[in-house]
Amino acid sequence: MKTLTRKFYKRDPVQVAKDLLGKILVYRMNHEEISGRIVETEAYVENDIASKTLSRRKVFGQLTSQNCGTTFIYMVHGNWLLNIIAHPKGGMGGVLIRAIEPIRGIETMKKNRNVENQRNLTSGPGKLTKALAITNELNKTDVARIDAKIAIIEDDPATFEIGSSHRIGVTHDLPQELRFFIKANRYVSKP
DNA sequence: AGGAAGATCTACT
């Protein structure tokens, strides 16, 4: 079990989004460790940030920072969305974590979400932040640090097929497909 | 003040 290094995040956001699939997201709470496998991501690239929709949001300026490998958390429709800043040197971009497959701390997640259906627990960007109790207090957390509250670690290399599609809910999407997910995984928000 | 937003829940057909 190894934490992903900062170098991992200093690459093309699209590549990072694909490579994050299958990795384990760990949230270290006070006395408990909650974890889940990342099964769905979306890439946010330079063109997005320049787009009209996104420039409305001041917070996106954070994506242009140098802080690769830190969290970027913002609120949309009453949900917190968890992103990891990732881009080559001098560029801008990030990766949105859209869904995870619960591994540890499932009872805590159920309590946070107030639902019993495990499949419905973390199968969406707003759902997973609620399940892990992630709020903007954790904005700018450095996930490349070994002792960070939120960490992303390697797992045994798993074999799975990566599917792709256009992003979900985006009103001004780009021509290319920037959403990636593990095929045939039940925790993907939308197949 | 008003609206829109990279979403979700609930209640139906």
Place this chain on the structure above:
DNA sequence: GTAGATCTTCCTA
């Protein structure tokens, strides 16, 4: 499976 209400923050007028 789809439709409508509701969520909170930020932008525009």
